[in-house]
Amino acid sequence: MLKSLNQYLLVNYPLLWNTRFFNVLLFAIIGHITFFIIGQISVHSIRDFYDSDDYTELFESAVVGLYSTLVIVLFFIIWLIYYLRNNPFKSFYPVTKTYLVKEFFTVLFISLITITLFNSYEYGRHLKKLKISTNFDPIKESHIINQAHCFLPLDKFNFESAAHCDSIYRDIEVPDYIPNDSCFEGVYSSTMDYETTEATPVEEYPEIAPSIERPDFYSYLNYCSKSHSIDLDSNINSAIYTNNAHRWLKNKQKDSIEISLVAYQKLLNQYQIRNQFKPKTLTNWCFETPDHKVLNDLTSLSYYDELFPTYQNYGEFSYVNSVVNEVYDNRKESFLSIFNWELYFYFSLSITIILIMFRITRLKPWLIASIGMGVWAILFAILSNFIKDNTLLYVYLVGWIILFSMSFYMIKNKSKKILSATFLIWSIYGFFALVLIIFKIIEYNTKEVKMCVNRLWKIITPEHPIHSWIINNKDTINVINITSCIIFIVFVIIPLAYKWQSNPNE
Amino acid sequence: MLNINNPMKQVADFFNNGDIHLGNRRLIDCLLDLQNVSYYKEYLELIERYETHKDDTLFTKEALELLEKIKLSTPLNQAEVSSSLILDVKDLSKQYKVSAFKISPLSFQLHKGEIIGLVGENGNGKTTLLRLLTGDLKPDTGTIDYQLNSDKIDPYLLRSKLVYIPQRVPRWYGTLMDNLQLTLTHHGITGHDNLLWVEMIIARLGLRPYKNLGWNRISSGYRTRFELAKSLLRKPQIMLLDEPLSNLDIISQQTILQDLKFLSESSAQPFGLILSSQQLYEVEKVSNMVIFLKRGEAKYQLKNNTEEVQQLVYEIETEASREEINKAFGELNLLEINYNGGVYVIHFDPNTPNSDIYSCIGKHDLKLNYIRNITHSSRRFFIN
Numbered sequence: 001m002l003k004s005l006n007q008y009l010l011v012n013y014p015l016l017w018n019t020r021f022f023n024v025l026l027f028a029i030i031g032h033i034t035f036f037i038i039g040q041i042s043v044h045s046i047r048d049f050y051d052s053d054d055y056t057e058l059f060e061s062a063v064v065g066l067y068s069t070l071v072i073v074l075f076f077i078i079w080l081i082y083y084l085r086n087n088p089f090k091s092f093y094p095v096t097k098t099y100l101v102k103e104f105f106t107v108l109f110i111s112l113i114t115i116t117l118f119n120s121y122e123y124g125r126h127l128k129k130l131k132i133s134t135n136f137d138p139i140k141e142s143h144i145i146n147q148a149h150c151f152l153p154l155d156k157f158n159f160e161s162a163a164h165c166d167s168i169y170r171d172i173e174v175p176d177y178i179p180n181d182s183c184f185e186g187v188y189s190s191t192m193d194y195e196t197t198e199a200t201p202v203e204e205y206p207e208i209a210p211s212i213e214r215p216d217f218y219s220y221l222n223y224c225s226k227s228h229s230i231d232l233d234s235n236i237n238s239a240i241y242t243n244n245a246h247r248w249l250k251n252k253q254k255d256s257i258e259i260s261l262v263a264y265q266k267l268l269n270q271y272q273i274r275n276q277f278k279p280k281t282l283t284n285w286c287f288e289t290p291d292h293k294v295l296n297d298l299t300s301l302s303y304y305d306e307l308f309p310t311y312q313n314y315g316e317f318s319y320v321n322s323v324v325n326e327v328y329d330n331r332k333e334s335f336l337s338i339f340n341w342e343l344y345f346y347f348s349l350s351i352t353i354i355l356i357m358f359r360i361t362r363l364k365p366w367l368i369a370s371i372g373m374g375v376w377a378i379l380f381a382i383l384s385n386f387i388k389d390n391t392l393l394y395v396y397l398v399g400w401i402i403l404f405s406m407s408f409y410m411i412k413n414k415s416k417k418i419l420s421a422t423f424l425i426w427s428i429y430g431f432f433a434l435v436l437i438i439f440k441i442i443e444y445n446t447k448e449v450k451m452c453v454n455r456l457w458k459i460i461t462p463e464h465p466i467h468s469w470i471i472n473n474k475d476t477i478n479v480i481n482i483t484s485c486i487i488f489i490v491f492v493i494i495p496l497a498y499k500w501q502s503n504p505n506e
Numbered sequence: 507m508l509n510i511n512n513p514m515k516q517v518a519d520f521f522n523n524g525d526i527h528l529g530n531r532r533l534i535d536c537l538l539d540l541q542n543v544s545y546y547k548e549y550l551e552l553i554e555r556y557e558t559h560k561d562d563t564l565f566t567k568e569a570l571e572l573l574e575k576i577k578l579s580t581p582l583n584q585a586e587v588s589s590s591l592i593l594d595v596k597d598l599s600k601q602y603k604v605s606a607f608k609i610s611p612l613s614f615q616l617h618k619g620e621i622i623g624l625v626g627e628n629g630n631g632k633t634t635l636l637r638l639l640t641g642d643l644k645p646d647t648g649t650i651d652y653q654l655n656s657d658k659i660d661p662y663l664l665r666s667k668l669v670y671i672p673q674r675v676p677r678w679y680g681t682l683m684d685n686l687q688l689t690l691t692h693h694g695i696t697g698h699d700n701l702l703w704v705e706m707i708i709a710r711l712g713l714r715p716y717k718n719l720g721w722n723r724i725s726s727g728y729r730t731r732f733e734l735a736k737s738l739l740r741k742p743q744i745m746l747l748d749e750p751l752s753n754l755d756i757i758s759q760q761t762i763l764q765d766l767k768f769l770s771e772s773s774a775q776p777f778g779l780i781l782s783s784q785q786l787y788e789v790e791k792v793s794n795m796v797i798f799l800k801r802g803e804a805k806y807q808l809k810n811n812t813e814e815v816q817q818l819v820y821e822i823e824t825e826a827s828r829e830e831i832n833k834a835f836g837e838l839n840l841l842e843i844n845y846n847g848g849v850y851v852i853h854f855d856p857n858t859p860n861s862d863i864y865s866c867i868g869k870h871d872l873k874l875n876y877i878r879n880i881t882h883s884s885r886r887f888f889i890n
Contacts, residue, residue: 010684010687010688010691011687011690011691011696011697011698011700011701012691012696012697014688014691014692017688018688085678085679085680086678086679086680086685086688088688088692092662092665092666092668093666093689093692093693093740094663094666094667094692094693095666095692414644498660498662499661499662501662502641502660502661502662502664502665503661504641504642504643504644505637505642505643506602506603506643506644
């Protein structure tokens with residue numbers, strides 16, 4: 001069937017035949033389905049959620065990543081053997097510029113659908129995780145965890161004295177730095193580094209400092225941390241949990257504490273996190289002394305720990321945070337957020353440009369330009385150590401304009417075919433960074449400029465709105481860059497290459 | 507003026523005289539000229555049967571029947587085309603920057619259906635001239651005017667109309683059939699017709715047994731035939747061939763040259779052909795003009811030259827010594843003797859009768875291996 005299809009393409013759609021389009025499409029479909037299934041299979045149960053921080057997933061992803069890279073490399077080798085067999089443009093068949101444009105987009109599409117195999121693996125994992133965690137409510141669960149952790153004596157450090165507790169708050173809640181008004185004489189820009197300040201005393205942030213009395217020993221009253229990084233509900237101030245705990249302890253609301261711990265244990269069981277403790281026992285531990293001293297230990301074990309039977313009260317408590325976070329993050333993700341489009345587009349566009357330039361010019365200039373590009377990159381890297389960043393950007397911009405003008409002039413005047421092709425290839429290779437560099441130059445020139453007058457800052461030039469737009473729209477800038485690259489190839493490089501091909505050699 | 511009527515008569519004559527292979531080739535030429543694919547299918551079935559049964563009589567009968575059929579259905583008298591001018595070269599010259607070699611200004615014209623032979627020793631500018639004509643080199647002076655039935659076209663499309671086969675045929679990949687089909691698709695013939703056209707050209711150039719083979723599995727001679735097949739599918743108006751005979755055996759050389767002559771005179775797709783070769787006599791046989799290049803300078807030799815003969819020139823290969831030759835032809839108006847590569851080139855007064863020369867040979871019993879009158883051949887220019 002594929003043979004008949006190829007025969008049909010050969011006599012009707014030579015470009016699709018030459019690029020083995022449908023063979024590639026079939027390969028890509030099978031490849032994506034395979035990697036999608038591998039992704040689905042790699043998540044067996046809810047336990048795989050909290051293994052995600054372990055080496056197991058890292059190893060599994062690395063193996064799948066390596067495997068997909070190997071498959072892609074092998075695919076490209078085999079595909080190139082067929083693709084490079086025939087070149088109607090170099091054979092002077094009556095092809096038009098439109099044909100070359102179509103060839104460019106076909107190769108771009110082929111590159112894109114093949115290099116994204118690994119993405120299907122990740123998407124497969126993502127969908128399976130979504131399916132498994134459909135009935136879970138991570139925000140609600142984060143409240144349960146945060147509240148229950150006030151009564152889990154996993155680490156005595158969390159129940160230390162008040163001073164320690166304050167320092168925890170300080171570490172967590174240091175506000176954004178507000179620059180000091182004083183300065184040295186001279187002109188400064190907003191991108192310059194400032195000295196960091198001392199941590200601000202916790203008393204200055206009353207909303208996070210519960211007005212509770214803290215004993216000077218390990219006590220449930222001292223608990224002032226929330227469980228690790230669980231903070232999924234932005235409407236809730238984390239201090240509420242410690243306030244609740246403090247109130248329940250003071251008012252001897254054993255039922256409330258026990259309900260909290262029961263909910264927590266239910267959560268652990270829901271996520272298949274192994275545990276052994278009785279909520280009632282843990283509740284009683286809180287009231288063993290009138291000042292709620294922490295006298296017992298609850299053992300936190302890892303998935304690989306084989307010592308379960310030796311402990312009376314234990315659990316894989318650390319996993320509960322990661323699993324809830326994972327469920328939450330997974331739910332927020334979409335196909336596009338998993339699909340690292342910028343990376344894939346840049347990569348497939350690079351492959352396409354390299355291949356197309358080889359197809360429409362010759363081996364010699366292509367080799368000179370490709371190796372030369374590496375030399376240019378090294379040269380710029382060295383120069384960047386000696387020249388200020390923005391100066392180097394101008395050097396790049398001017399250099400590119402010279403190269404492109406030379407190429408344009410030579411092709412129009414039918415002179416020096418090898419050199420003109422080398423410059424042409426450099427023009428498109430260099431164009432890849434050109435738009436980004438132009439934006440960088442604009443960013444430099446539109447930022448706020450301040451001057452230090454009488455040890456006080458004075459704004460000389462206010463920041464242009466475009467400056468913050470550039471900083472906040474990196475994605476849009478990448479879209480502009482990729483689009484301009486494609487436009488430049490379609491409307492400038494291909495017509496020039498078309499002209500170049502018909503030029504005499506000597 | 508070219509006419510399809512004569513080829514049809516030729517085909518019938520070839521078949522009737524038992525010259526089946528030549529008849530078959532000319533039959534294909536006629537069919538290709540008609541450009542009616544329904545006949546292609548009929549012919550391909552016919553050749554298929556012939557290849558299976560190897561029955562010459564049956565094949566001849568069926569071929570003649572097919573010929574009669576196309577004769578009846580085709581208004582032959584209207585199938586004429588004019589041999590119009592397609593290439594006008596004026597004062598063309600080129601000097602390489604890195605060497606002193608130079609093509610001195612040369613001018614000539616090429617019409618549809620004509621063949622120009624390009625001869626000369628190695629390194630005397632044949633390939634340079636072909637590369638100039640194909641646009642691969644930029645001339646220093648002069649003009650090349652291609653009159654290709656099209657308004658101003660862009661340089662790429664112009665070059666796509668100049669079919670040039672270099673001396674070293676570039677390697678190709680895949681099967682012969684795939685390559686030919688791809689070529690034809692790019693030249694506008696798609697779908698089922700594509701297959702029929704390619705099969706016809708393959709049959710025309712004797713490539714049927716090799717059509718599913720790749721580069722490595724066919725000889726260099728058949729590679730040349732493949733290039734010719736590919737070029738013909740491109741419907742050329744000007745074809746430039748650089749040493750196309752160099753990889754062919756003597757029989758194939760004659761066959762290919764004869765085929766080129768026939769094909770260039772096609773009534774439907776006539777083209778002008780310029781070919782360079784070292785096979786002087788073979789090229790002269792089919793060429794309307796021969797350009798002899800020596801150190802970049804051209805001498806022109808027209809077929810049926812009516813210019814006054816300056817000298818009567820004979821080429822003789824003999825075991826006799828120069829003294830014996832001098833003695834034998836001494837009584838004639840002997841102007842000059844050149845000895846070159848085992849043969850003598852002897853120049854006589856233009857008024858010397860040919861019979862006197864043969865009489866002298868007989869009288870002095872000169873043992874000849876070979877004798878040829880080269881008075882009108884560019885062979886006379888090849889003298890050290």
